[in-house]
Amino acid sequence: MNQQQPNNPLHGLTLENVVVKLQAHYGWEGLYNEIKINCFNNDPSIKSSLKFLRRTPWAREKVESLYIRTFD
Template sequence: MTQEQPNNPLHGLTLEKIVTQLQAHYGWDGLAARVDVNCFKSDPSIKSSLKFLRKTQWARDKVEALYISTFSKQSPWSR
């Protein structure tokens, strides 16, 4: 069952896309400074980060919150 979530800024985004965009924006060091998890500090890669975040809900929540605060600043013209 698919639900419409027009107000959910993460709707339609995969975890891989979220991590990839954050990594491109902040780099691994910037990500590690904002979300204190070893998968961003020690030999980081998209694949290892996804594996960890899929198993660790609190870390995934922090990454998703960072994505929202970084990329979901809506301008009045984007509505």
């Protein structure tokens, strides 16, 4: 499977895994400071963040970029 996307650092990770790991690393306040997205500031939760990120491509790209910068 890794041979299909050898240069994709997010290959094999779900969006939920990305959000959970970022939240554990930064906390909700830290995530909001890094990326000004209201789902990280107003009553944040994994479930509400995933719902927003799945239907908002620009926000998902920012979260994925932060994950790569943080853990790569």
